[in-house]
Amino acid sequence: MRQSQYFLKTSKTQPSDDPSVNARLLEQGGFVQKVMAGVYTFLPLGLRVLAKIEDIVRAEMDKIGAGEVLMPALQPKENWAKTGRWDELDVLFRLKSRHGYDYALGPTHEEIVTPAALPVISSYRDLPLAVYQIQTKFRDEPRAKSGLLRTREFRMKDLYSFHTDEKDLNEYYEKVAIPAYQRIYRAMGLDAVLTEASGGTFSKFSHEFQVEIPSGEDYIYVCEKCGLAKNKEIFEEGVACTVCGGKKYREAAASEVGNIFPLKTKYSKSFELTYTDEKGKKQDVVMGCYGIGTSRLLGVLVEKYHDSRGIIWPRSVAPFDFHLLLLDASDPKVAEAAEQLYGALQAKGVEVLLDDRDMSAGVKFVDSDLIGIPRRLVVSARSVEKGSFELKARGEGKTELIELRSFEKLLSK
Amino acid sequence: MRQSQYFLKTSKTQPSDDPSVNARLLEQGGFVQKVMAGVYTFLPLGLRVLAKIEDIVRAEMDKIGAGEVLMPALQPKENWAKTGRWDELDVLFRLKSRHGYDYALGPTHEEIVTPAALPVISSYRDLPLAVYQIQTKFRDEPRAKSGLLRTREFRMKDLYSFHTDEKDLNEYYEKVAIPAYQRIYRAMGLDAVLTEASGGTFSKFSHEFQVEIPSGEDYIYVCEKCGLAKNKEIFEEGVACTVCGGKKYREAAASEVGNIFPLKTKYSKSFELTYTDEKGKKQDVVMGCYGIGTSRLLGVLVEKYHDSRGIIWPRSVAPFDFHLLLLDASDPKVAEAAEQLYGALQAKGVEVLLDDRDMSAGVKFVDSDLIGIPRRLVVSARSVEKGSFELKARGEGKTELIELRSFEKLLSK
Numbered sequence: 001m002r003q004s005q006y007f008l009k010t011s012k013t014q015p016s017d018d019p020s021v022n023a024r025l026l027e028q029g030g031f032v033q034k035v036m037a038g039v040y041t042f043l044p045l046g047l048r049v050l051a052k053i054e055d056i057v058r059a060e061m062d063k064i065g066a067g068e069v070l071m072p073a074l075q076p077k078e079n080w081a082k083t084g085r086w087d088e089l090d091v092l093f094r095l096k097s098r099h100g101y102d103y104a105l106g107p108t109h110e111e112i113v114t115p116a117a118l119p120v121i122s123s124y125r126d127l128p129l130a131v132y133q134i135q136t137k138f139r140d141e142p143r144a145k146s147g148l149l150r151t152r153e154f155r156m157k158d159l160y161s162f163h164t165d166e167k168d169l170n171e172y173y174e175k176v177a178i179p180a181y182q183r184i185y186r187a188m189g190l191d192a193v194l195t196e197a198s199g200g201t202f203s204k205f206s207h208e209f210q211v212e213i214p215s216g217e218d219y220i221y222v223c224e225k226c227g228l229a230k231n232k233e234i235f236e237e238g239v240a241c242t243v244c245g246g247k248k249y250r251e252a253a254a255s256e257v258g259n260i261f262p263l264k265t266k267y268s269k270s271f272e273l274t275y276t277d278e279k280g281k282k283q284d285v286v287m288g289c290y291g292i293g294t295s296r297l298l299g300v301l302v303e304k305y306h307d308s309r310g311i312i313w314p315r316s317v318a319p320f321d322f323h324l325l326l327l328d329a330s331d332p333k334v335a336e337a338a339e340q341l342y343g344a345l346q347a348k349g350v351e352v353l354l355d356d357r358d359m360s361a362g363v364k365f366v367d368s369d370l371i372g373i374p375r376r377l378v379v380s381a382r383s384v385e386k387g388s389f390e391l392k393a394r395g396e397g398k399t400e401l402i403e404l405r406s407f408e409k410l411l412s413k
Numbered sequence: 414m415r416q417s418q419y420f421l422k423t424s425k426t427q428p429s430d431d432p433s434v435n436a437r438l439l440e441q442g443g444f445v446q447k448v449m450a451g452v453y454t455f456l457p458l459g460l461r462v463l464a465k466i467e468d469i470v471r472a473e474m475d476k477i478g479a480g481e482v483l484m485p486a487l488q489p490k491e492n493w494a495k496t497g498r499w500d501e502l503d504v505l506f507r508l509k510s511r512h513g514y515d516y517a518l519g520p521t522h523e524e525i526v527t528p529a530a531l532p533v534i535s536s537y538r539d540l541p542l543a544v545y546q547i548q549t550k551f552r553d554e555p556r557a558k559s560g561l562l563r564t565r566e567f568r569m570k571d572l573y574s575f576h577t578d579e580k581d582l583n584e585y586y587e588k589v590a591i592p593a594y595q596r597i598y599r600a601m602g603l604d605a606v607l608t609e610a611s612g613g614t615f616s617k618f619s620h621e622f623q624v625e626i627p628s629g630e631d632y633i634y635v636c637e638k639c640g641l642a643k644n645k646e647i648f649e650e651g652v653a654c655t656v657c658g659g660k661k662y663r664e665a666a667a668s669e670v671g672n673i674f675p676l677k678t679k680y681s682k683s684f685e686l687t688y689t690d691e692k693g694k695k696q697d698v699v700m701g702c703y704g705i706g707t708s709r710l711l712g713v714l715v716e717k718y719h720d721s722r723g724i725i726w727p728r729s730v731a732p733f734d735f736h737l738l739l740l741d742a743s744d745p746k747v748a749e750a751a752e753q754l755y756g757a758l759q760a761k762g763v764e765v766l767l768d769d770r771d772m773s774a775g776v777k778f779v780d781s782d783l784i785g786i787p788r789r790l791v792v793s794a795r796s797v798e799k800g801s802f803e804l805k806a807r808g809e810g811k812t813e814l815i816e817l818r819s820f821e822k823l824l825s826k
Contacts, residue, residue, distance in 0.1 A: 007480040007544045009533050033529055036489045036514075041529055044480035044544070067420040067457035073486065073549060074566045076449045095508035095518070097553050097565075101449075105508070105518075116446055116454055120422050125771075131420045131457070136486060136549065140510050152510075153487045358538075 001320070003355045007044050010367045021215060022299035023147030025311050029370045031298075031319075038144025038152035045371065046298070048319040050155065053294050053301075054134050056187045056316065057157045060180045066130040066159055071112045073138065077102035079111040083270045091139040105138040110289065113160045114267040121285060123276050124164050128172060132159035134294065146217065148299030149255065155295040163286040164275065169262055177290050181209055181258055184292065188301065189314030192257055195220050195229040196242065199262065205234075205242075206261040210254035213304050218256060221249040255300045263287040311372030312395040320353040322410070323373035327361045327380035337404055338379040341389060344407055369394065375413070414733070416768045420457050423780045434628060435712035436560030438724050442783045444711075444732075451557025451565035458784065459711065461732040463568065466707050466714075467547050469600045469729065470570045473593045479543035479572055484525045486551065490515035492524040496683045504552040518551040523702065526573045527680040534698060537577050537690050541585060545572035547707065559630065561712030562668065568708040576699040577688065582675055590703050594622055594671055597705065601714065602727035605670055608633050608642040609655065612675065618647075618655075619674040623667035626717050631669060634662040668713045676700040724785030725808040733766040735823070736786035740774045740793035750817055751792040754802060757820055782807065788826070 008030040015027050015034065026032045031046030042050055061068065077094075080086035086094075086104065093105035106112070113131065121129065134157045141152050148154070159177070163169040178194065185192040192209035199205045208231060210220045221235040222228075225246035240247050265284040268274070273285045305312045313319070322345065326338040342354045353373060355364050361380070368376050378390040383401070391400045391410065402409055421443040428440050428447065439445045444459030455463055474481065490507075493499035499507075499517065506518035519525070526544065534542065547570045554565050561567070572590070576582040591607065598605040605622035612618045621644060623633045634648040635641075638659035653660050678697040681687070686698045718725045726732070735758065739751040755767045766786060768777050774793070781789050791803040796814070804823070805812045815822055 005478060005542070007482065007530075007533055007542060011532065033532075035485055035525060036487075039485045039487050039489075041485060041525065042483040043529075044482055047481055047483050050483070065418060068460055069420065069457055070455040070460050070463070072448055072452045072454060072566050074449075074452050074551065076452075090511070093508060093510070095506060097506070098503075099553070099555065112448060112454060116456075117420075119424065119446075120420055129418070129420060138487065140512070142512065153485050 001353050003353055004357045006353075010370055018145070018147055020146040020149065020299075020303075021306060022149065022302040025302050025306055025370065025372075026147060026299070029311060029372070032148070038141060038150070040148065040151065040153075040295075042295075045319050049298055049301075049313070049317050050295060052317045052319075053188060053297050054155070054157070057184055057292055057294060058134060060184050060187075061132045061157070061159060064130070064176050064180050066132045066161075069113075069116075069131045069133050070135060071106070071109045071116070071133055073106045073136065075104045075106050075109075075112055077104060079115065080104045083111055083267060085111070091141060093138050093140045107137055107139045108289075108291075109133070109158055110160070110263065110267045110287075114271040114273050114287070117162060117273055117285070118271065121162060121273065121275055124278055127162055127164045127275060127285070128168055130159060130161040130172075132157060132290075146299070147302075148295050149217065149303075151295070154293055157292045157294055159290040161288045161290070162273075163288070164277065164283065166262075166264065166286055169264070169286045169288050173260065173262060173288055177260055177288070178207075181260070181290070181292070185209065185211070185257065188297070188317050190257065190297075190301070190304065193220060193222060193227065193229045193252075193254065195231050195254075196234045197231045197259065198233055203262045203264060206259060208256050209258040211257050211300055211304065212252045212254045213300070214253055215303050216253035216255040218254050220252055220254045222252060224248040224250055255303060257297055257300055258290075258292040260290040261288065263289050306372070307395060309366075310370035313372045313374055315374050318374050319371070320351040320373050322350065322352045322375050322377050323355065323368050323371065324352050324377045324379065325355045325361075325364045325368060327364065327378060329356065329358070331381050331384075334379060334381050334384045337384045337389070341377070341379060341404060341407055345410070348408075348411060350411070375410075377410075414766050416766055417770045419766075423783055431558070431560055433559040433562065433712075433716075434719060435562065435715040438715050438719055438783070438785075439560060439712070442724060442785070445561070451554060451563070453561065453564065453566075453708075455708075458732050462711055462714075462726070462730050463708060465730045465732075466601060466710050467568070467570070470597055470705055470707060471547060473597050473600075474545045474570070474572060477543070477589050477593050479545045479574075482526075482529075482544045482546050483548060484519070484522045484529070484546055486519045486549065488517045488519050488522075488525055490517060492528065493517045496524055496680060498524070504554060506551050506553045520550055520552045521702075521704075522546070522571055523573070523676065523680045523700075527684040527686050527700070530575055530686055530698070531684065534575060534686065534688055537688055540575055540577045540688060540698070541581055543572060543574040543585075545570060545703075559712070560715075561708050562630065562716075564708070567706055570705045570707055572703040574701045574703070575686075576701070577690065577696065579675075579677065579699055582677070582699045582701050586673065586675060586701055590673055590701070591620075594673070594703070594705070598622065598624070598670065601710070601730050603670065603710075603714070603717065606633060606635060606640065606642045606665075606667065608644050608667075609647050610644045610672065611646055616675045616677060619672060621669050622671040624670050624713055624717065625665045625667045626713070627666055628716050629666040629668040631667050633665055633667045635665060637661040637663055668716060670710055670713055671703075671705040673703040674701065676702050719785070720808060722779075723783035726785045726787055728787050731787050732784070733764045733786050735763065735765045735788050735790050736768065736781050736784065737765050737790045737792065738768045738774075738777045738781060740777065740791060742769065742771070744794050744797075747792060747794050747797045750797045750802070754790070754792060754817060754820055758823070761821075761824060763824070788823075790823075
């Protein structure tokens with residue numbers, strides 16, 4: 001991609017109304033644009049990162065055999081009335097059509113996925129079953145804040161699982177869902193701590209996945225013996241570690257990157273989602289739900305991976321593999337060398353952003369550090385004189401000189 | 414994918430409230446599920462087709478150098494007030510937050526993309542520029558009807574282009590946008606007729622792309638000399654063909670699959686989107702917009718490609734490459750042969766739906782015809798006896814016997 005033709009401009013102006021690191025770097029770096037409080041446009045650079053995050057999530061969901069669906073944002077009031085949440089859920093956006101219909105704007109999809117399973121599940125032979133979607137959600141948050149960490153419109157993956165009984169749900173929860181979640185976070189360079197949280201009215205516990213970062217908005221309490229954590233609410237109840245019985249905890253600031261709930265029969269009861277068991281008896285289907293905020297993850301990644309100059313993307317979610325800076329472009333030999341390197345890398349399927357703008361070297365270096373593509377290449381009069389280009393990893397000091405004709409070395413770097 | 418574990422059940426019951434072919438076959442085939450009037454869930458089978466349609470669209474947009482963005486559904490009232498459409502646009506969903514904010518629910522994105530371009534466009538050097546998105550849109554239609562053809566929530570690709578003047582817009586419109594659209598439709602087996610439509614208040618013409626189908630909800634009038642069409646409104650004005658001067662037209666029923674508008678300076682004026690020209694003078698940016706309803710296309714494809722038994726998907730958008738039916742599964746030799754063929758094809762990257770359900774051959778054949786995967790493979794006691802499996806193209810009569818060990822022949826079929 002040529003930066004001169006890209007829908008991208010960096011900015012020197014910090015957002016006036018949001019002091020968070022992720023809002024500052026993502027807005028100034030041209031990843032997102034704030035439309036109003038809690039609502040953002042993903043610009044090409046930001047959407048590339050979001051798509052990579054969502055591809056990692058999708059690959060793991062497919063691997064555990066869940067089917068991908070796409071449920072609507074517009075949801076009928078009746079479904080929400082049935083579960084009692086039309087009145088109870090304070091973050092629910094409610095709207096009226098000019099024809100008198102009442103709609104909820106989906107903040108989550110239990111009210112859709114449960115009746116959706118009615119024609120699909122009838123016998124124990126149809127279970128277990130799981131579906132997921134990656135989709136835009138809406139919550140009427142009292143206060144949007146911290147960039148992409150709390151917004152009114154956001155992207156989310158939600159997985160729902162259906163089981164014959166709690167034993168099967170628990171096995172799925174522990175042996176399928178939690179390991180898949182850990183693989184997802186690891187793939188994007190995050191160590192997520194499994195954290196016990198309140199289960200609400202229908203279960204003893206739910207679980208959050210928390211990433212320790214100094215700017216985190218939550219506090220978690222990590223068992224020093226086994227590593228399982230409790231969130232503040234659970235910790236204050238003062239019980240020993242559920243897994244190992246340990247009683248020593250360390251406190252850490254953290255940011256939530258996912259949460260999972262054993263829903264049990266709460267929603268299947270509302271929609272009469274039952275199955276016939278092996279003895280021919282009707283039973284309630286047991287359900288679980290598993291969320292990951294994918295746009296929120298983009299914010300958390302920036303909170304974790306940055307320095308004073310800008311973002312430092314982990315490779316697996318970086319918008320491009322290489323940022324190729326063309327300096328001294330007025331020299332035709334230099335411009336040609338950069339174009340050749342750019343073309344050769346693209347031909348190998350490598351993702352390269354070519355900074356071919358008519359700007360000073362200083363501006364290009366500053367912008368490159370801000371945008372945070374993990375590896376920077378420089379083609380300049382000085383490098384071309386040596387038949388070479390420079391390679392430098394973002395966040396590291398060392399610059400390496402590589403011969404132009406040996407560019408393929410980059411592929412293994 | 415194993416059908417026994419897929420979130421899919423076909424149905425023998427026709428939808429009671431929608432006589433359209435696409436609603437009937439997509440609902441009965443388990444592609445979509447109606448949530449309420451004009452609002453659907455895409456089930457795994459339907460989402461696969463939608464994703465293939467959107468991938469075809471995305472590839473062409475990338476090819477013409479447009480940057481992909483993702484703009485929000487929640488949009489501030491002020492932006493819509495600025496263009497006058499808050500009051501004027503009758504299909505606009507309007508909602509209030511509990512905190513008093515007024516939002517529009519995006520039916521289109523001129524009110525977002527135009528201000529989004531303010532920080533990006535300042536000089537003639539920044540132009541031309543184009544961005545697109547593939548995203549969910551909302552319209553408060555007075556009457557949702559005809560399955561996926563007219564819904565209140567739908568998927569759409571919208572491209573917006575920015576130019577220095579009308580000449581550049583017209584060139585882009587004719588040499589870039591229209592050819593890209595024609596490639597998109599051809600890639601999914603549709604012949605779309607370029608059709609002149611009203612340009613509204615700000616342009617002489619806009620254009621629709623119309624696919625001739627007997628069940629089409631529009632009538633178009635195709636110039637017998639050059640093939641350019643007029644929609645009913647324009648045709649009734651009675652003028653000769655704009656391109657060739659021809660005066661003979663044939664009438665055809667058709668369904669709209671895209672429309673494009675020269676917006677000129679309508680929206681740039683509202684948001685003061687200007688650029689500085691080569692002489693240092695401020696000028697209004699000239700814009701165009703280009704839409705394709707991707708979920709609507711799914712419906713149009715079914716209206717065009719079906720027979721009395723079900724859908725016949727064009728290969729490029731089919732949910733799977735092959736539908737592999739396992740008959741006589743109680744015979745371990747037969748089951749093993751089917752599993753081996755399934756595994757071997759998957760290892761080659763071929764997309765196969767394996768019907769491994771405990772059902773009769775009759776049910777499997779009926780369901781397979783309904784779902785419409787273009788090529789059907791059958792492994793049965795009879796075929797295995799001959800060391801073979803059967804291949805049959807959907808919609809054709811001829812069955813071919815292929816040796817199991819020569820399955821790779823399928824890859825070139």
